[in-house]
Amino acid sequence: MIDVAHLAKCYSKKTMMISNGLIEKEPFLELTTCIDAFSIDLKGFTEEIYSKLGGTLEVVKKTLKVIAERKKHLEIEFLLVPELNDDRETFIKMVKWIKDELGSNIVLYINGYYLSYKLKTLATEKKLLLEFYKLAKKYLNYVYLGNAGVEMDTVCSCGNLLILRDGWNIEMVGLSENGKCNKCWEKIVDM
Structure with a gap:
């Protein structure tokens, strides 16, 4: 591994x-x-x-x-x-x-x-x-x-849609490349 x-x-x-x-x-x-x-x-x-x-x-x-x-x-x-x-x-x-x-x-x-x-x-x-x-x-x-x-999408505390989920398929729609919300810049995940 x-x-x-x-x-x-x-x-x-x-x-x-x-x-x-x-x-x-x-x-x-x-x-x-x-x-x-x-x-x-x-x-x-x-x-x-x-x-x-x-x-x-x-x-x-x-x-x-x-x-x-x-x-x-x-x-x-x-x-x-x-x-x-x-x-x-x-x-x-x-x-x-x-x-x-x-x-x-x-x-x-x-x-x-x-x-x-x-x-x-x-x-x-x-x-x-x-x-x-x-x-x-x-x-x-x-x-x-x-x-x-x-289905449960990921939404930031500011209300911005971050990850759109459809079964096992996910689409990053509101996350920056460094894992922050692209609206309020709150750190969501370490990327």
């Missing part, structure tokens, strides 16, 4: 790593020197959830903090699974932690679960996704829903 990232830099390409955040410290620190952006799964906000799924919450939290401290673009993916991680109070604690420890401009995707493989829980209802979206928006500026059939 490091070799490919360095090669991409030779061609002025950006790199993004998708991970569950459970990675040994030394190789991860080396990755942060050459990866531009990270998408990290945050499965829940209790050790109990991580013990069921494998891993530890504290390791993931440390990974997220290092990414933010190194000023890398960070997006957090939260798969909302009914009866697993749908406790509202725990979710609010998670979102407050993100705001306080990582910043209110961190991107949070709240994704709907659908029946798959071994887990036979019913799919996440759109109503529940929208409820969690509203909870998160009280603390974070950039919250999006995934697997919900809802």
Whole structure:
């Protein structure tokens, strides 16, 4: 991964790593020197959830903090699974932690679960996704829903449309080359 990232830099390409955040410290620190952006799964906000799924919450939290401290673009993916991680109070604690420890401009995707493989829980209802979206928006500026059939564009705090989204296709319409709003010049992403 490091070799490919360095090669991409030779061609002025950006790199993004998708991970569950459970990675040994030394190789991860080396990755942060050459990866531009990270998408990290945050499965829940209790050790109990991580013990069921494998891993530890504290390791993931440390990974997220290092990414933010190194000023890398960070997006957090939260798969909302009914009866697993749908406790509202725990979710609010998670979102407050993100705001306080990582910043209110961190991107949070709240994704709907659908029946798959071994887990036979019913799919996440759109109503529940929208409820969690509203909870998160009280603390974070950039919250999006995934697997919900809802398109959500990125809009600056000044109201300027920044990123137009259509499924997996995105179009940068209001961002400067250095990641600032082209209307008010607020820093949105590190580019």
